[in-house]
Amino acid sequence: MIGSSSFCDLTSCLPEQDIHAIRGLSPTEIQQWALARAVAYEEYIRALRSVYNAATPIHRRLPVEVLVYIFGSVDSRNLRVLKLMHVCRLWRAILLKTSKFWAKLSTLVGVWEHPDALQAVLKYSGHRTITAEHVPAESILSSSLKPHLGRISSLQVTVRNNQFRKLHQLLGTGHFRSLESLRLVAVDLAASSTAVYDERTRLCTDANLRRLRRLELSVRFVDHRLVVSSVESLSVLSGDSTYTSSPPEFISSPEAILRTLERCSPSLEVLTIASALPPTGWDAVAAHPPCHLPRLRELRIEGRSTHPAGALLGAITFPPSASLSFTGIRQCEGSVLRHLVPAHVLPDGISAADTLSLQFVLRERSTLRTTHGGRELLRLQLPHHQHVVEDVRHMFSGNRTVVALEFCRSRGVPMDPEEILRLLAAFPRAIRLTVMDLHAQYVDKAEDTLLDGLAALSPSSGGVACPALEELILKGLDSDIMAGVVGRLGFVLDRRFSVLGRPLGSLVVILPIFTLSSFEKSRDEVSEYREALAARLGGLVDEIAVKREPFSRRMS
Numbered sequence: 001m002i003g004s005s006s007f008c009d010l011t012s013c014l015p016e017q018d019i020h021a022i023r024g025l026s027p028t029e030i031q032q033w034a035l036a037r038a039v040a041y042e043e044y045i046r047a048l049r050s051v052y053n054a055a056t057p058i059h060r061r062l063p064v065e066v067l068v069y070i071f072g073s074v075d076s077r078n079l080r081v082l083k084l085m086h087v088c089r090l091w092r093a094i095l096l097k098t099s100k101f102w103a104k105l106s107t108l109v110g111v112w113e114h115p116d117a118l119q120a121v122l123k124y125s126g127h128r129t130i131t132a133e134h135v136p137a138e139s140i141l142s143s144s145l146k147p148h149l150g151r152i153s154s155l156q157v158t159v160r161n162n163q164f165r166k167l168h169q170l171l172g173t174g175h176f177r178s179l180e181s182l183r184l185v186a187v188d189l190a191a192s193s194t195a196v197y198d199e200r201t202r203l204c205t206d207a208n209l210r211r212l213r214r215l216e217l218s219v220r221f222v223d224h225r226l227v228v229s230s231v232e233s234l235s236v237l238s239g240d241s242t243y244t245s246s247p248p249e250f251i252s253s254p255e256a257i258l259r260t261l262e263r264c265s266p267s268l269e270v271l272t273i274a275s276a277l278p279p280t281g282w283d284a285v286a287a288h289p290p291c292h293l294p295r296l297r298e299l300r301i302e303g304r305s306t307h308p309a310g311a312l313l314g315a316i317t318f319p320p321s322a323s324l325s326f327t328g329i330r331q332c333e334g335s336v337l338r339h340l341v342p343a344h345v346l347p348d349g350i351s352a353a354d355t356l357s358l359q360f361v362l363r364e365r366s367t368l369r370t371t372h373g374g375r376e377l378l379r380l381q382l383p384h385h386q387h388v389v390e391d392v393r394h395m396f397s398g399n400r401t402v403v404a405l406e407f408c409r410s411r412g413v414p415m416d417p418e419e420i421l422r423l424l425a426a427f428p429r430a431i432r433l434t435v436m437d438l439h440a441q442y443v444d445k446a447e448d449t450l451l452d453g454l455a456a457l458s459p460s461s462g463g464v465a466c467p468a469l470e471e472l473i474l475k476g477l478d479s480d481i482m483a484g485v486v487g488r489l490g491f492v493l494d495r496r497f498s499v500l501g502r503p504l505g506s507l508v509v510i511l512p513i514f515t516l517s518s519f520e521k522s523r524d525e526v527s528e529y530r531e532a533l534a535a536r537l538g539g540l541v542d543e544i545a546v547k548r549e550p551f552s553r554r555m556s
Helices: 005-011 016-022 027-054 057-061 064-072 079-086 089-097 099-105 109-113 115-124 137-141 143-151 161-171 254-264 306-315 336-340 388-395 417-425 450-455 479-500 516-520 522-537
Strands: 130-136 152-159 181-186 214-217 233-236 270-274 298-302 323-327 355-360 365-372 375-383 404-409 432-436 471-475 504-513 541-550
Touching: 016 027, 027 089, 064 089, 064 099, 079 089, 099 115, 109 115, 109 130, 115 143, 130 137, 137 143, 137 152, 137 161, 143 152, 152 161, 161 181, 233 254, 254 306, 388 417, 417 450, 450 479, 479 504, 479 522, 504 522, 522 541
Parallel strands: 130 152, 152 181, 181 214, 214 233, 233 270, 270 298, 298 323, 323 375, 355 404, 404 432, 432 471, 471 504, 504 541
Antiparallel strands: 355 365, 365 375
């Protein structure tokens, strides 16, 4: 075979020194020699390719410092970003020395699920701080991670009850010296009734978690022994189990949440409690001195009943400038104001708001929102019932700061005309009124619209509501009912002119764009409606504008 013509043809392309080397060798020796030479040639080829890549224009034009900056700015959304390591030898060498690139990889869930990837991140990220998100507790408790705990700035851990005490002890050792944000999420819902604290549980001291600013806890972990005075944002995660078979969880007692708040009261700026306030036991803390939160800026509470939220507000004090939000309320007996806002609380959301929005989008739900200079001060999401409008009127009685009103009402939400008149009359300084989502079934009824409330005369004073009104904005009007709207506006503005002796400053009508075809035919309609309004309202309005905008149920 070795002397055959086919073998000679194969060896003819080899260099002369190689042909000379295989003469006299046995077939087995030739195979070994050929394999060794092939490996050598493959390494030679890789070396040539590396030389070629090193001489490419990008390496001549981009200094190493620029590549380091670029790699450190890469958006690391998944582990596929590691393909940069395979571009060339130079890039790989630079990437291995770019600690910022590896530190950013620590935010990926996949890193903590793969030990090799985690070890690479810990090794090449140097001394930079790292982020551990959606990490199982066993990873944090492992001995291999202990030398790196001091570099973790943000930690999100899923914890089982039988792991919590070890984690709590670890948090109290001082190893987490860079920790700024901590989120503890319970994963064993079936063990919700099992206590995670006992008399042996020690207090986490300020010295052990001196940089902690943001704390998010599942309901069962809420306790003053886990909180330090430096916490600026405290969130209690929802204990609602609507979509699970487990019973709902609540904070163990009103005393537990109040002791927790007292622990971080010097620094607390944001407090969020999602469906977790205990429904009972508040009478026992009513006689205690209130917990003072002097730096609180935002208070957000979600819950089905007004009683726990109102009881908490009665047990704490905070600056009137704090923004308040109450959502998810489904149970309300009588006045919302009486249950939610205690007598000693008069937040700026009521006393200093310049804009009030009231939305009746569903039969079951109403939303009240106030702002000042664009900053939200108060948000109440309430069950819709016959007391809502009256509650709002009482809540803002005596208010002298609201200058803009926004009302949104959709089909099927009834409103009493007398209540409308009393509500509008509560805001004598309002200069801008926005009414959204009117429909023909309401516009044709003179006694059943907000527009008619502007024309109704007050039984007590004989004047019209909102006498300072300068601008009226109508949004979401269907083009099919414009004829009725023009007639109704004529009636309303005639009445106001006869009482006030002056025209309205501005009328803006915004027609909705639902589809591209409605946009194409809108130009002629806008001109037509503007002419119709000008013909009917001449002398009653100084400026009239008609335009189209994409349809939205948002007030602004």
